[in-house]
Amino acid sequence: MIPVKVAISGQPGTGKTRTVLRIAKMIEDKFSIGGFTTHPIREEGEIIGYNLKDYTTGEEELSASVRWDVKPRIPGKTPESTPLGIRLDAVNRIATESVAKAIEEADLILVDEVGKLVSESKEFSAILKEALKCGKPMLITMHKRSRNPLLQSIRKRDDLRTLEVTPINSAILPSKAVTILKTGMV
Numbered sequence: 001m002i003p004v005k006v007a008i009s010g011q012p013g014t015g016k017t018r019t020v021l022r023i024a025k026m027i028e029d030k031f032s033i034g035g036f037t038t039h040p041i042r043e044e045g046e047i048i049g050y051n052l053k054d055y056t057t058g059e060e061e062l063s064a065s066v067r068w069d070v071k072p073r074i075p076g077k078t079p080e081s082t083p084l085g086i087r088l089d090a091v092n093r094i095a096t097e098s099v100a101k102a103i104e105e106a107d108l109i110l111v112d113e114v115g116k117l118v119s120e121s122k123e124f125s126a127i128l129k130e131a132l133k134c135g136k137p138m139l140i141t142m143h144k145r146s147r148n149p150l151l152q153s154i155r156k157r158d159d160l161r162t163l164e165v166t167p168i169n170s171a172i173l174p175s176k177a178v179t180i181l182k183t184g185m186v
Helices: 016-027 088-105 122-133 149-155 173-183
Strands: 005-010 033-043 046-054 060-065 084-086 108-114 138-143 160-164
Touching (some): 005 016, 016 033, 016 108, 016 138, 016 173, 033 060, 033 088, 033 138, 046 084, 046 088, 060 088, 088 108, 108 122, 138 149, 149 160, 160 173
Parallel strands (some): 005 138, 005 160, 108 138
Antiparallel strands (some): 033 046, 060 084
């Protein structure tokens, strides 16, 4: 079996995290899973922060917030939105450490989401590159149109199969991803 990487892409709010969690639930009988998920924190409909959650341990930590005046920062969704400050120490404690542990101990590596939040960490970028080379299957989410250099390099991989989640296909897409992961077909 070829260790395939499945990327779930889509616009913000299309359900990428919900989709990978459904996929993970469907394959946990075949694979031990390690890595992390990203969860927006909303207030009055606006995203005011992001929690990162270790998939294996359930440990969760606030990693970005509009209330933090720190650098680096993530731009808001609109030009009027307040940028979010990123705590790279939190990114490294949850995202970097969970992926490093998954490389050593898991059968499948879950990375939700490769984007500005985690890619600001040099340590995370390095461990993600290591994960991509380690020969294990991966389940990744990424923004559909991001021009992030790390994402661009992932998109060019021969062992990557990208599936776009939309409101129309969100119910059937997990089954398709599970088939790809279980058979190793790119």
